Amino acid sequence: MLANSRRCINLMECFVNPHIDPDDIPTNHSANEHFQAVVNRAVSRRGFLIKTGTSAATVAFLSSGLSACATGDAPAQGPLLGFSAVASYTEDGLSIAPGYTATPFVPWGTPLFSSGAGSTWSGNGSEDAAAQLRQVGDNHDGIHFFPIDGKANDEGVLVMNHEYSTTNGGNYTFLFGATPAPANTPDRVNKAINAWGCSVIHIKRTAGQWAVVLDSTYNRRITSATPMLLTGPAAGHAKLQTSADPTGTVVLGTINNCGNGYTPWGTYLTCEENWNNNFGTTVDPSVDGRTDSQKRYGLSAGATGYGWEVVHSRFDYKKEPNESNRFGWIVEIDPFDPTSTPKKRTALGRIKHENAAYAIAADGRVVVYTGDDQVNDYIYKFVSNGKYIAGNLLNNRNLLDSGTLYVAKFNDGAATGDFMGTGEWLPLTTRNPALSGFASLADILIDTRLAADALGATKMDRPEWVTVHPQTNEVYVTLTNNSGRTTTDDANPRTANRYGQIIRWREAGKDAAALTFEWDLFVLAGNPTIAQANALNNGSANVNANNTFNSPDGLGFDASGRLWIQTDGNYSNVGNFANQGNNQMLAADPITKEIRRFFVGPKECEVTGLTFTPDQKTMFVNVQHPGEGGNSHWPDGGTALPRSATVIITKNDGGVIGT
Ligand code: FEO
Ligand code: CA
Ligand code: CA
Numbered sequence: 291m292l293a294n295s296r297r298c299i300n301l302m303e304c305f306v307n308p309h310i311d312p313d314d315i316p317t318n319h320s321a322n323e324h325f326q327a328v329v330n331r332a333v334s335r336r337g338f339l340i341k342t343g344t345s346a347a348t349v350a351f352l353s354s355g356l357s358a359c360a361t362g363d364a365p366a367q368g369p370l371l372g373f374s375a376v377a378s379y380t381e382d383g384l385s386i387a388p389g390y391t392a393t394p395f396v397p398w399g400t401p402l403f404s405s406g407a408g409s410t411w412s413g414n415g416s417e418d419a420a421a422q423l424r425q426v427g428d429n430h431d432g433i434h435f436f437p438i439d440g441k442a443n444d445e446g447v448l449v450m451n452h453e454y455s456t457t458n459g460g461n462y463t464f465l466f467g468a469t470p471a472p473a474n475t476p477d478r479v480n481k482a483i484n485a486w487g488c489s490v491i492h493i494k495r496t497a498g499q500w501a502v503v504l505d506s507t508y509n510r511r512i513t514s515a516t517p518m519l520l521t522g523p524a525a526g527h528a529k530l531q532t533s534a535d536p537t538g539t540v541v542l543g544t545i546n547n548c549g550n551g552y553t554p555w556g557t558y559l560t561c562e563e564n565w566n567n568n569f570g571t572t573v574d575p576s577v578d579g580r581t582d583s584q585k586r587y588g589l590s591a592g593a594t595g596y597g598w599e600v601v602h603s604r605f606d607y608k609k610e611p612n613e614s615n616r617f618g619w620i621v622e623i624d625p626f627d628p629t630s631t632p633k634k635r636t637a638l639g640r641i642k643h644e645n646a647a648y649a650i651a652a653d654g655r656v657v658v659y660t661g662d663d664q665v666n667d668y669i670y671k672f673v674s675n676g677k678y679i680a681g682n683l684l685n686n687r688n689l690l691d692s693g694t695l696y697v698a699k700f701n702d703g704a705a706t707g708d709f710m711g712t713g714e715w716l717p718l719t720t721r722n723p724a725l726s727g728f729a730s731l732a733d734i735l736i737d738t739r740l741a742a743d744a745l746g747a748t749k750m751d752r753p754e755w756v757t758v759h760p761q762t763n764e765v766y767v768t769l770t771n772n773s774g775r776t777t778t779d780d781a782n783p784r785t786a787n788r789y790g791q792i793i794r795w796r797e798a799g800k801d802a803a804a805l806t807f808e809w810d811l812f813v814l815a816g817n818p819t820i821a822q823a824n825a826l827n828n829g830s831a832n833v834n835a836n837n838t839f840n841s842p843d844g845l846g847f848d849a850s851g852r853l854w855i856q857t858d859g860n861y862s863n864v865g866n867f868a869n870q871g872n873n874q875m876l877a878a879d880p881i882t883k884e885i886r887r888f889f890v891g892p893k894e895c896e897v898t899g900l901t902f903t904p905d906q907k908t909m910f911v912n913v914q915h916p917g918e919g920g921n922s923h924w925p926d927g928g929t930a931l932p933r934s935a936t937v938i939i940t941k942n943d944g945g946v947i948g949t
């Protein structure tokens with residue numbers, strides 16, 4: 291519920307506020323106007339119901355128009371969603387809304403340089419790590435387009451993450467061709483190391499066609515062996531020191547780069563997610579030698595599927611116990627300086643980072659929201675000590691090195707069962723008495739999860755991407771699913787949550803640095819096309835037979851405030867997931883909460899990562915792990931092995947995407 295203790299600013303505020311307390315009637319319009327707005331709101335709320343079958347029933351859901359309220363102004367007129375929805379799709383291609391074109395681009399193995407990259411994709415059987423180093427990497431994920439000044443919509447640097455390589459039963463599925471190969475030969479591991487990380491790709495549009503600018507000085511591969519610096523409060527700490535790096539400040543590589551972020555000063559943020567999967571041991575692998583911290587972060591007790599610990603002892607936790615502490619960070623990259631050293635910003639905490647989304651606080655400090663993608667893990671925000679100054683790179687470039695990290699607690703609020711409530715940000719600092727067991731801020735940051743456990747933060751249904759509304763600063767987070775949930779709260783209201791939900795909040799005073807907030811659920815994903823024992827599994831009222839989906843993951847606003855929702859879920863199209871088809875991308879109107887399916891990817895893929903040219907007329911999204919179960923030949927077709935790729939989306943009339 292919104293607080294009753296303040297006056298409405300305008301009629302839209304009356305509309306969204308549940309109160310009718312005469313003391314709260316605004317001064318800038320009459321009591322009658324206020325009353326009518328409240329009545330209108332009550333009528334509108336009939337649209338926000340939980341369905342018990344395929345028709346709406348009686349359970350009130352979601353406050354209406356949270357976004358509009360936070361603007362302080364009436365919402366912009368005109369529909370945000372101008373396209374016709376596409377049906378669910380199960381074929382091995384791309385399905386896009388009528389009037390739009392979707393074109394594969396820069397698939398894994400695309401040369402970035404004219405020499406040394408191989409004349410063709412080196413995936414089929416090749417173990418050539420050197421060639422891979424000069425090509426686009428594997429399993430595309432987070433992505434951002436940085437325009438080149440003066441050529442903003444036609445030329446820029448496309449930076450993307452390469453999260454991992456698909457494996458099956460401990461063998462790489464595609465990295466060395468169709469025949470499953472043991473993971474642990476040096477050539478194979480070193481190719482994998484070079485297939486992961488990030489690509490920085492200079493691209494240019496000529497006569498309507500985007501192409502890589504081969505041999506551009508901007509082109510760069512950042513891999514799981516690229517030297518980078520640990521910076522911020524934990525840099526140099528004893529727990530970050532290794533035999534190869536007694537300074538505790540220089541790390542080789544970044545791994546499991548999932549979602550991304552970017553900063554207003556023009557840098558890219560890559561987020562280390564499932565890095566734990568790369569740490570195991572060859573030393574008495576039947577003996578679990580992990581510390582409590584290593585268990586909490588999920589390192590393998592014995593062998594890993596990727597086999598890196600066999601070839602490089604730094605990935606063996608029994609041989610190099612601190613190496614894993616040097617992963618799980620957010621890494622800042624200057625996309626326009628290929629000689630720059632990426633920086634692991636320890637002030638933002640060490641978790642399984644999904645992505646990062648920034649907002650600027652009322653006083654100019656930088657806020658970065660992040661989620662920890664694990665069942666029953668947490669949502670965080672970092673608030674910098676320094677203030678952002680537009681155009682002042684010297685001021686801005688190390689803002690992410692000092693500040694305060696907080697973890698979120700979502701309270702049910704005045705009522706339970708209404709899928710809304712209040713929240714608070716709990717500080718992860720040495721001044722917090724609940725963290726007296728930690729010797730220093732560095733200790734807290736290195737074991738962020740353990741510190742957050744000690745504070746009693748709210749255990750969420752796998753936090754995935756965070757995004758901030760470009761006008762209202764409201765924050766939206768995908769909670770993808772949690773099959774193991776046994777106890778519920780208003781924010782995570784379903785046991786055995788198989789469909790996921792999107793939660794959103796508005797910081798107190800609309801200030802990103804605030805320590806309290808109000809939240810509600812934007813959507814409960816579900817499937818209303820089948821019989822559901824639990825009515826909540828039909829989804830909220832903005833889910834219907836035409837847009838049903840599961841496992842929201844990628845998430846981002848465009849400049850107009852359209853919310854783009856991408857899925858990485860069950861694509862079986864049967865049983866609980868009947869009629870949902872392949873993984874997909876939908877667009878939502880944050881005011882009306884309408885959701886429409888815009889795009890569907892090929893078989894067994896996930897759709898992830900999104901970015902636009904500044905004019906919002908070219909959209910780049912990524913299709914990751916097509917055919918992970920062996921049933922796709924996208925994008926090359928025929929009998930080719932599948933490979934991850936970017937997809938360029940344009941509107942055939944040259945218009946803004948989504949209109
Ligand atoms: Fe890499 Fe949580 O997705
Ligand atoms: Ca509640
Ligand atoms: Ca993801």
Ligand code: CA
Nearest residue numbers: 858896914915
């Ligand atoms: Ca996936």
